Amino acid sequence: MPELPEVEVVVRGLKQQILNCEITKVDVLSKGVRTRFPENFAKNLLNRKVIDVSRRAKYILCYLNMGGILLIHLGMSGRVIIQQKASYAFQKHNHLVVEFGNKVLIYNDYRRFGDIKVVKDFNPSNLGLEPLEENFNVKTFMALVKDKKTNIKSFLMNQKYVVGIGNIYACEALFLSKISPIKIASNITLNEAQVMVKNIKTVLQSAIGQGGSSLKDFINVNGESGKVQNNFWVYGRKGMPCKICKNEIKTTKQQGRSTFYCPNCQGF
DNA sequence: AACACGCCCTGCGCGC
DNA sequence: TGCGCGCAGGGCGTGT
Numbered sequence: 001m002p003e004l005p006e007v008e009v010v011v012r013g014l015k016q017q018i019l020n021c022e023i024t025k026v027d028v029l030s031k032g033v034r035t036r037f038p039e040n041f042a043k044n045l046l047n048r049k050v051i052d053v054s055r056r057a058k059y060i061l062c063y064l065n066m067g068g069i070l071l072i073h074l075g076m077s078g079r080v081i082i083q084q085k086a087s088y089a090f091q092k093h094n095h096l097v098v099e100f101g102n103k104v105l106i107y108n109d110y111r112r113f114g115d116i117k118v119v120k121d122f123n124p125s126n127l128g129l130e131p132l133e134e135n136f137n138v139k140t141f142m143a144l145v146k147d148k149k150t151n152i153k154s155f156l157m158n159q160k161y162v163v164g165i166g167n168i169y170a171c172e173a174l175f176l177s178k179i180s181p182i183k184i185a186s187n188i189t190l191n192e193a194q195v196m197v198k199n200i201k202t203v204l205q206s207a208i209g210q211g212g213s214s215l216k217d218f219i220n221v222n223g224e225s226g227k228v229q230n231n232f233w234v235y236g237r238k239g240m241p242c243k244i245c246k247n248e249i250k251t252t253k254q255q256g257r258s259t260f261y262c263p264n265c266q267g268f
Numbered sequence: 269a270a271c272a273c274g275c276c277c278t279g280c281g282c283g284c
Numbered sequence: 285t286g287c288g289c290g291c292a293g294g295g296c297g298t299g300t
Contacts, residue, residue: 076292076293111278154272
């Protein structure tokens with residue numbers, strides 16, 4: 001599911017729902033997701049208060065009092081849902097239930113590509129620029145693409161350069177920028193970089209405003225779907241007419257993932 | 269070093 | 285109706 005906008009939507013929902021709330025009970029319902037829950041996982045969380053919720057890349061960071069961060073990554077199919085405790089009912093693939101008095105936070109993930117753990121701090125050295133921050137700009141973008149022999153789509157999706165962009169928003173940003181997904185990153189011109197930086201910010205920001213993209217899995221903490229999927233330019237539109245030039249949208253594979261593009265608009 | 273690929277999982281839609 | 289196949293938004297480990 002989740003790229004930057006979807007994770008951001010979840011983070012904002014969590015802020016509204018569990019900020020300053022104390023963890024009153026933790027139910028571990030499975031062995032874990034991508035990695036196993038450690039022995040002391042539940043005990044570590046008990047009686048601690050959520051003092052802030054933020055996002056770094058596609059990670060959700062729930063800061064706890066007395067130090068430490070509950071770190072959640074949604075993988076492909078992870079969902080974080082907040083419900084009234086009274087209306088909670090077990091669903092298949094629920095892995096974790098964290099109670100905050102009369103509210104519960106549920107982590108559900110059928111593919112188990114997500115990750116949940118408590119960490120002391122979170123400053124990974126392998127995460128790149130936040131695309132919505134000011135230091136993601138033409139200058140930093142040009143510095144990054146310099147010498148990169150990989151194609152621009154793979155570059156955009158590589159979290160060590162720019163974070164938060166996955167398959168959907170890479171396709172969408174490249175389409176809006178009229179750039180071929182197979183263009184070699186180092187061949188990006190200054191003019192193209194300007195257009196791309198602007199479009200990446202716009203696409204992500206607009207998706208946040210629309211509550212994210214819900215293909216099949218994504219819902220926010222209140223169980224609601226996003227709306228971006230109704231407005232994709234190219235993603236998922238194979239064989240359909242380009243919304244700009246009416247030519248047929250095509251797909252190709254890059255690094256094992258589907259790329260959607262307009263051959264006419266993007267020159268490929 | 270930089271890059272490509274396979275794999276971790278479950279579920280769904282499609283063609284036969 | 286049922287089965288097998290391919291495919292799905294991420295990220296990591298491994299190989300070249």
